Amino acid sequence: MQNTPHYEDQYLSLMRRIWEDGTVQRDRTGVGTKALFGATMRFSLADDAIPLLTTKRVYWKTAAREMLWFLTGNTNIRPLLEQKVRIWTDWPLDRYRRETGTIISQEDFEQRIVDDADFAEQWGDLGPVYGAQWVNWPRYEATENGLYRRAEKGIDQVSMLVESLKNNPGSRRHIIEGWNVAELDQMALPPCHKTYQFNVVDNVLSCILFQRSCDLGLGFAFNAFSAALLTRMLAAVCGYKAGELIWQGGDVHLYLNHASLVEEQLSRAPLGNPKLKLLRTPNSIFDFTIEDFEVPNYQPQSHISAPVAV
Template identity: 55%
Template sequence: MRHPEFQYLDLMSRVLEQGDKRIDRTGVGTLSVFGAFARFDLSRGEFPVLTTKKVHWKLAVKEMLWFLSGQTNIRPLLKEGVRIWTDWPLARFRRETEEELSQEAFEQRILDDERFAETWGDLGPVYGKQWRRWQGADGVVHDQIQALIETLRNNPYSRRMLFHAWNVADISSMALPPCHMVYQFHVSTDGKLSLMMYQRSCDLLLGAPFNWVGAVALMLMVAQQAQLELGEFVWVGGDVHLYLNHLDQARLQLTREPRALPTLKLVGNAASIDDYRIDDFELSGYTPHPAIKADVAV
């Protein structure tokens, strides 16, 4: 059977060969295709983390745990050593204060000064706010994650088991509108949980590897809470792109052969979806090629 990672590598080749060259929001420019698909069978215990480059999987899981916490400030992330969201509040700080503070200095001030963090570290009503505290026009607050788990437990064959973050009224207040927008769940009659995640905008080199890890970590947690086995992870991409300053890195990655996929499992039983920690996740058999560095486009 062909290695599942070739779905990613083939998509990368398609973007390089057929991508539409476009000027994007960041000004960096992209090669872009519209519409992409990947499917992974998790029932065999295989975890779809890339092996053709090292992916810092713990950072992606920590990000997912942060989403689930409902928080929108980068301070808890920085305490966990996760720096992937700093670029956006730092850009706002430099723009509004005209102070050229380095990223390291900015992050240290966020960590050291709670009041500074409240002012400059918040990202607006991004993922966690929408997932756990979506506020309707009537003022009622909706916890989409808890509602999903309750439905999985009580009505697992429902076709309404999904959550999303595209709250139109809040988009303009977000540091970055949600890229991975919709998560829809499905339970087969033999008790296997599958997830389809739609991503409207996908940075293929840097974003997809993190988003896939986070989604599967979420599946593990939700499946445990609902006492279900894992089925398939299905990913659908809208605008899938490589930034023009990522092309050499993509070509390098395409020269590498995929290696055996590792396994990711939970080592305990958390009382609720809010009680998971990074130490609950155990990865085995991960022997990837070296990491490939690239800059984030802001």
């Protein structure tokens, strides 16, 4: 009798394909990658299933805290660092070192961000990244002299999405978009997971996430979990069941300096089927807290570290 494929098998298969047959490319970071263009994976979210990798430990609470931070619209790393979430430090730290010529450790930089609000305001902001576009996409209004100025309150795509999911479930416009062309040059990093589209059929909510760029070795684990978490949160507040996460990648790559990560992970076999439990459903998508999430039955293999390419 043939065993049922594990949901993680498709991830490992894609990793192996890229590592063995991917095209070597020069990239923005100067590190170099092996890559392919265009990939799709599908993950069931039914019965609390969650696409959490088991062949290495994924710190899912870090990913959940990042998603909650996106939903606040905040673009400063200070609230993340106050929760010991360090995944966005590299970019402002690199800018601080380049622009000031100061030699400072990551730990000391992060502590200054936490301790000094003025320093955090000057050096901790990432520009109008994800959350800013999701809940405060800029809009402009006419002035009396016929010119235009930026409105104090922008477009809240997330609230609009919730309303459309509730009141017009058959729409083909259930989208959150992060790729604001006018503001890309102001962002520490243009959005990688740029477009989320949702679909409701028979009271079941599914999501397609399109990533223009995917670091399959490091970033994907967070991206897939976060998209699945957002889908579950939306399903809960809108009164739907969760169906499926369809993940699509444009430039899908592995960094050349991640050989040890790739080879170690490909030597492992996936085990177990973790679940994502929502312990509470608040009235608003914006009112979830980290205490509302639980992931039982998650027994991953050991963490595999690798450097982030900035």
